[in-house]
Amino acid sequence: MKKLAFTTALTFAAFTLQAQAQEPRRGGTIRFTAPYGASFVSNDSHVSNQIQDEIYGYALHGMLYKWDAKNSKPVLDIAKSVEVSADGKTYTYKLRDEALFHNGRKLTADDVIWSYTRIMDGSKNYPGARYVARIVGATEVQKGQAKEISGLKKIDDSTFSMTLTDKADPGYFLFQAQTAILPAKEAQAAGFFDKPIGLGPFKFVEHVPGSRMVFERWEKYYLAGKPYADKLVISPMGEAAARDVAFRNKEVDVSILGSTQYVAYKADPNLSKGILEVAEVFTRNMGMNPTFKPFSDKRVRQAINYAIDSELIIKRLVRDKAYRAASWLPLSSPAFDKDAKPYAFDPEKAKKLLVEAGYPDGFEFEWVATPNESWGVPIVEATIPMLAKVGIKVKVKPVETSALGGVVVGGDFQAYIWSNTSGPDTLTALKCFHSSTPRSSCNYTTFKNAGYDKLIDDASNEADPAKQLDLLKKANALLQEEAPVWFFNYNKAVLAYQPWLHGLQPNSTELALQRYEDLWVDTTSPAAK
Amino acid sequence: MLPYVFRRLLQAIPILLAVAALIFVLFSVIPGNFATSQMADGRSNIDAATIARMNEQFGLNDPLPLRFAKYVGGLATFDLGDSFRTRQPVTNLIGERLWPSLQLALAAMFFAIVIGVPLGFLAALKPGSWVDMFSMVFAVSGLSLPMFWLGLLLMYFFALTLNWFPSFGYGDGDPRYIVLPAIALGVSPLALLARTSRAAVLEILHADFVRTARAKGASAYRVMRWHVARNALVIVLTTLGLQFGSVLGQAVVVEKLFAWPGLGSLLVDSVTWRDIPAVQGCILTIVLFFLVVNIAVDVLCAVVDPRIKYS
Numbered sequence: 158m159k160k161l162a163f164t165t166a167l168t169f170a171a172f173t174l175q176a177q178a179q180e181p182r183r184g185g186t187i188r189f190t191a192p193y194g195a196s197f198v199s200n201d202s203h204v205s206n207q208i209q210d211e212i213y214g215y216a217l218h219g220m221l222y223k224w225d226a227k228n229s230k231p232v233l234d235i236a237k238s239v240e241v242s243a244d245g246k247t248y249t250y251k252l253r254d255e256a257l258f259h260n261g262r263k264l265t266a267d268d269v270i271w272s273y274t275r276i277m278d279g280s281k282n283y284p285g286a287r288y289v290a291r292i293v294g295a296t297e298v299q300k301g302q303a304k305e306i307s308g309l310k311k312i313d314d315s316t317f318s319m320t321l322t323d324k325a326d327p328g329y330f331l332f333q334a335q336t337a338i339l340p341a342k343e344a345q346a347a348g349f350f351d352k353p354i355g356l357g358p359f360k361f362v363e364h365v366p367g368s369r370m371v372f373e374r375w376e377k378y379y380l381a382g383k384p385y386a387d388k389l390v391i392s393p394m395g396e397a398a399a400r401d402v403a404f405r406n407k408e409v410d411v412s413i414l415g416s417t418q419y420v421a422y423k424a425d426p427n428l429s430k431g432i433l434e435v436a437e438v439f440t441r442n443m444g445m446n447p448t449f450k451p452f453s454d455k456r457v458r459q460a461i462n463y464a465i466d467s468e469l470i471i472k473r474l475v476r477d478k479a480y481r482a483a484s485w486l487p488l489s490s491p492a493f494d495k496d497a498k499p500y501a502f503d504p505e506k507a508k509k510l511l512v513e514a515g516y517p518d519g520f521e522f523e524w525v526a527t528p529n530e531s532w533g534v535p536i537v538e539a540t541i542p543m544l545a546k547v548g549i550k551v552k553v554k555p556v557e558t559s560a561l562g563g564v565v566v567g568g569d570f571q572a573y574i575w576s577n578t579s580g581p582d583t584l585t586a587l588k589c590f591h592s593s594t595p596r597s598s599c600n601y602t603t604f605k606n607a608g609y610d611k612l613i614d615d616a617s618n619e620a621d622p623a624k625q626l627d628l629l630k631k632a633n634a635l636l637q638e639e640a641p642v643w644f645f646n647y648n649k650a651v652l653a654y655q656p657w658l659h660g661l662q663p664n665s666t667e668l669a670l671q672r673y674e675d676l677w678v679d680t681t682s683p684a685a686k
Numbered sequence: 687m688l689p690y691v692f693r694r695l696l697q698a699i700p701i702l703l704a705v706a707a708l709i710f711v712l713f714s715v716i717p718g719n720f721a722t723s724q725m726a727d728g729r730s731n732i733d734a735a736t737i738a739r740m741n742e743q744f745g746l747n748d749p750l751p752l753r754f755a756k757y758v759g760g761l762a763t764f765d766l767g768d769s770f771r772t773r774q775p776v777t778n779l780i781g782e783r784l785w786p787s788l789q790l791a792l793a794a795m796f797f798a799i800v801i802g803v804p805l806g807f808l809a810a811l812k813p814g815s816w817v818d819m820f821s822m823v824f825a826v827s828g829l830s831l832p833m834f835w836l837g838l839l840l841m842y843f844f845a846l847t848l849n850w851f852p853s854f855g856y857g858d859g860d861p862r863y864i865v866l867p868a869i870a871l872g873v874s875p876l877a878l879l880a881r882t883s884r885a886a887v888l889e890i891l892h893a894d895f896v897r898t899a900r901a902k903g904a905s906a907y908r909v910m911r912w913h914v915a916r917n918a919l920v921i922v923l924t925t926l927g928l929q930f931g932s933v934l935g936q937a938v939v940v941e942k943l944f945a946w947p948g949l950g951s952l953l954v955d956s957v958t959w960r961d962i963p964a965v966q967g968c969i970l971t972i973v974l975f976f977l978v979v980n981i982a983v984d985v986l987c988a989v990v991d992p993r994i995k996y997s
Contacts, residue, residue, distance in 0.1 A: 195955040199772040206730045282740050366782050367947035368856040392945055399943050402841040402853045439728060559958055560718030562725030576728040597734035
């Protein structure tokens with residue numbers, strides 16, 4: 158099932174991309190949607206950590222790296238080359254000569270250093286600080302103990318070096334719009350964010366809060382000939398039903414689909430031709446708190462995994478808009494073991510494990526869940542009869558989506574269900590289960606296993622990528638065995654697109670995030686002119 | 687009249703303070719805060735130190751009475767504080783959203799008045815007729831239809847099927863964009879106005895002064911114009927005021943559905959992210975609008991009916 162899903166996903170993406178391989182056309186307007194509910198927070202990309210704001214950030218800004226969706230890895234964006242020191246901690250970047258801000262000024266190393274220093278301003282708590290904090294001296298700036306990040310050194314106007322606190326690939330954490338490079342002097346002027354400028358493929362035109370953000374082509378974008386479209390309009394549209402009408406009415410070029418729409422679009426002979434599916438780096442899971450006695454026993458956690466028919470839930474409730482999870486790492490991870498089999502649905506085995514663990518009559522627990530249709534109360538309700546068959550009773554404790562993080566970080570739960578990022582950086586994703594990682598960071602189940610810690614530590618220190626990958630695979634397999642969570646599914650993101658829109662990328666980090674410079678509309682678009 | 691208006695405006699101050707206090711208390715007891723709400727998408731891991739810094743930065747570690755006192759102090763100078771989410775003054779955010787909201791509220795009420803009031807009058811003049819039946823069925827339906835569902839229905843029918851109007855967005859002066867959200871928002875007040883107008887006219891038609899006017903030989907037009915309409919107008923105006931005032935608050939659903947850049951969508955976003963200053967600002971603005979509209983209606987009632995005196 159898993160292999161089939163993986164192959165199908167890749168084939169689908171490849172087929173879609175092949176179908177789009179035509180000669181790009183210049184001109185027209187791309188009408189994009191930002192589907193995650195809220196309005197854009199502001200015109201300052203450093204302020205928000207929400208995907209919704211990254212959607213416009215990718216149009217306006219250049220970052221040190223960008224995500225190469227086709228090859229699923231970060232690549233240099235505003236830098237043309239990088240050299241890595243022997244210890245793997247110092248990176249020396251040469252910036253692109255042709256990278257110009259939207260006012261025509263050339264990008265310099267000062268702009269990069271100033272932008273990262275701004276992000277570390279402790280009085281502002283910009284969300285990108287968690288990425289920049291991996292540079293030596295960054296946290297000192299955050300604490301007000303230094304004014305400059307000591308790990309950032311300007312070598313000349315186009316060159317700078319960056320020293321990291323630990324050995325890591327900075328590409329994985331410096332490609333988000335929260336780490337956008339702003340023009341140092343201009344950004345400090347009053348009113349800059351009324352009409353911000355960046356290095357991205359599109360220039361800011363206007364922002365009508367709650368309704369739209371409009372951009373026009375930056376003619377001097379560093380990639381010659383790109384972007385293709387004259388104009389880009391991004392409309393925040395959180396209501397799926399309203400987005401559906403707008404898409405069918407040809408008022409927008411893309412729409413992210415929920416599970417109900419996914420079924421409807423797949424069944425429609427026309428709409429089904431424009432669907433892009435990607436296994437995103439999110440793992441839906443039920444986290445179990447080991448301070449609640451039954452969950453401290455591995456056998457009980459395994460029993461939960463055996464007792465729930467995950468495939469049935471995915472098929473019936475999630476409408477196949479998900480891939481069955483084997484362990485923590487998602488399908489798109491290089492350390493995902495394609496031969497790993499997920500926990501089978503085996504209530505008898507679950508009962509046996511519960512007897513061995515000393516719970517022959519089962520037990521009762523409280524399960525915190527949000528209303529989310531794909532990983533919330535509806536899913537929990539589906540598991541209740543399954544768990545009851547092995548003697549486990551569930552009491553649902555509903556919470557609002559925005560309160561879930563607080564509940565989990567505070568440890569105020571016996572179990573929760575959530576969708577957590579499990580990529581794109583495999584090592585970072587797995588470090589969340591290292592015993593030194595506190596619950597408040599991302600070890601929500603306070604998982605502690607000496608063997609696992611050693612695998613992660615060894616992987617962190619391993620210079621050979623192949624050996625490191627092998628260690629990470631082992632860690633992921635151990636995680637499956639230890640089952641700190643119920644491994645439910647990996648998100649299948651689905652984007653519906655109009656036939657005239659080309660160049661979409663299967664971005665596994667978040668499908669709604671597209672490199673707009675690669676998109677173009679053909680003459681059949683209602684907004685082709 | 688002026689002292690009355692001034693007194694009513696002064697009375698609004700404790701009401702606004704009570705509302706502000708209520709929101710403060712509510713947001714202090716519901717789970718979640720701004721820092722932890724940032725983790726909702728499961729992508730962002732915010733460590734304990736950051737959460738602590740954010741709570742300190744936004745003054746959330748202070749005792750509730752102190753926070754409230756600071757807020758009230760700010761209100762005295764028309765400072766609604768800074769939004770946690772955008773880090774901008776809340777007054778700026780509200781300033782950006784107020785005009786689109788007022789546009790929508792005015793359009794919705796215009797739709798409700800031009801259809802609802804004549805419908806109610808016609809129904810009352812021909813009780814038991816098909817007009818009466820239609821208007822009452824329409825009124826009951828209009829009051830019971832969920833706004834979200836109605837909005838979607840309008841989108842499907844008038845945007846997708848007939849292609850008469852765009853299904854979403856803010857057209858910067860293009861009137862076609864406001865039509866569907868205004869209808870969605872206006873149907874409920876329309877229904878109430880139709881019912882109220884009908885009831886008012888029916889009652890007045892049976893009043894002694896109308897019978898006297900008819901007995902004195904006044905024409906049907908004169909009876910309607912000078913006796914029925916004028917008296918009914920006071921009741922209609924009162925309903926209108928209540929509806930006009932609350933339509934801004936009811937716009938929450940419609941604005942989100944149609945991607946209309948008003949106060950309603952700002953309020954929803956702010957509640958979602960536990961952006962307390964923005965929530966406070968939006969609700970206080972809506973309450974203030976409600977109070978001002980109702981004072982204006984009271985004044986209008988006195989103009990229409992000289993028997994009404996405010997002393």
